[in-house]
Amino acid sequence: MTERGRAALDRDAGSLSIGPSSLHWDGDSLVATIDEVSAPIPSRVRGTVRLTPQALVADSLALDPGGRHRWRPIAPRARVEVTMERPGVSWSGTGYLDSNAGTEALEDGFADWDWSRAHLSRDTVVLYDGVRRDGSSFALALRIAPDGTVEHVDAPPRFRLPTSGWRMARGTRVDAGETATVARTWEDSPFYVRSALRTRLFGEACDAVHESLSLDRFRSPVVRLMLPFRMPRRG
Numbered sequence: 001m002t003e004r005g006r007a008a009l010d011r012d013a014g015s016l017s018i019g020p021s022s023l024h025w026d027g028d029s030l031v032a033t034i035d036e037v038s039a040p041i042p043s044r045v046r047g048t049v050r051l052t053p054q055a056l057v058a059d060s061l062a063l064d065p066g067g068r069h070r071w072r073p074i075a076p077r078a079r080v081e082v083t084m085e086r087p088g089v090s091w092s093g094t095g096y097l098d099s100n101a102g103t104e105a106l107e108d109g110f111a112d113w114d115w116s117r118a119h120l121s122r123d124t125v126v127l128y129d130g131v132r133r134d135g136s137s138f139a140l141a142l143r144i145a146p147d148g149t150v151e152h153v154d155a156p157p158r159f160r161l162p163t164s165g166w167r168m169a170r171g172t173r174v175d176a177g178e179t180a181t182v183a184r185t186w187e188d189s190p191f192y193v194r195s196a197l198r199t200r201l202f203g204e205a206c207d208a209v210h211e212s213l214s215l216d217r218f219r220s221p222v223v224r225l226m227l228p229f230r231m232p233r234r235g
Contacts, residue, residue, distance in 0.1 A: 001036045001045065003233045019234065028052055030075075030097065034084075039232045047084030051097055054078055055124070055148045060101070061140065064132055069102040069109050076117070076124035076144040094119060096209070107215040109133055114171045118201055118208035122146065125201050125208075127155065127173050141173070143202070156201060161210075164193040170212045175200045183207070189230065191217035 002019060010017040015024035020035040032049040053075035060072035073096075080095035096117050102109065113130030128140040141155035159180050161170035165188045174180045180199035187194040197208040217223055 001034070001038075001231065003231055005234070008234070037232060040229050044086040045084075046086040047082065050081045050083075051075065051095060052079040052081075053097070055144065055146050057144065057148050057150055059150070060099075063128075063130065063138060064109055068104050069100065069106070071098065071100050071128070073098045073117075073124075073126055073142070073144065073150075076126065076148075077119060077146070096124075107219050110215050111135075112169075112212070112214045112216060114210070114212050116172055116197065116199075116208045116210040118197075118199065118206045120202065120204045120206055125206075129155075129158070129171070129173070153202075161195075161197075164188045164195075164212075166190050166193070168193045168212055168214060168217075170195070170210070172197060172199065172208070172210055173201075175203065180208075190220075190223050190226065191215070 001021070004019050008019045015022060022033045024031055029050050029052040034045060034047055034049065036045045037043065038045050054077045056075055057073050060070040063069040063071055075097040078095045078097055079092070081092045083090045100106070109132060111131040111133055113128065116127045118125045123146070124144045126140070126142045126144065129138070131137050139155050141153050143151045143153045145151070156173040156175050159172050159174045161172055161180065161182055163169055164185060168188070170193060172180050178200040180197050182195050183198050184196040185193060186196065191214045192211065194209070194211045197210045199206060199208050
């Protein structure tokens with residue numbers, strides 16, 4: 001939520017702190033303690049998010065042939081409890097946790113990608129499509145069982161979604177002959193859009209969380225100048 005310098009970082013095997021906010025495992029759950037100031041209108045954001053995995057995936061997957069970028073769907077299904085002091089809101093529901101890691105900046109490795117996660121009645125489906133900086137593409141379709149077993153499955157056909165308010169292209173995959181619709185757009189920016197979809201995958205009607213990322217747009221000097229207005233920077 002805030003970009004900070006190296007001096008604000010502290011980590012060990014079970015915790016990560018960046019400025020006044022932190023993550024730590026308490027044995028069963030990942031607990032995020034948030035203490036930030038929002039932008040562009042400053043206001044305090046303070047509270048906790050507790051994520052308790054209902055399935056865990058041990059392995060990560062390479063997103064490029066050289067293995068410079070790796071992705072791991074750590075907890076494809078989890079229980080999430082949010083308790084905020086500022087603003088004074090709370091809720092709970094089903095969530096997801098993943099991680100990207102790499103040896104170069106994302107914009108150096110990729111031009112764009114679409115990603116989505118849907119909870120079926122039993123399994124979790126994750127769809128990941130992208131174009132690398134060298135022009136090659138990748139497509140992952142994973143079906144993850146409650147015990148964390150990952151099955152690579154044939155990806156359903158591509159489906160074009162409506163562009164966002166910032167004219168960001170959005171695409172997903174849906175069962176042949178079916179359609180997907182945007183139920184809600186949570187975040188819309190010049191290079192990133194996050195949405196809720198109503199879709200149909202592997203014979204089941206389901207809701208999905210979807211994101212589209214344009215790293216070509218992210219590299220634009222104009223977009224770089226806009227970033228501090230959406231995400232504060234601290235030394």
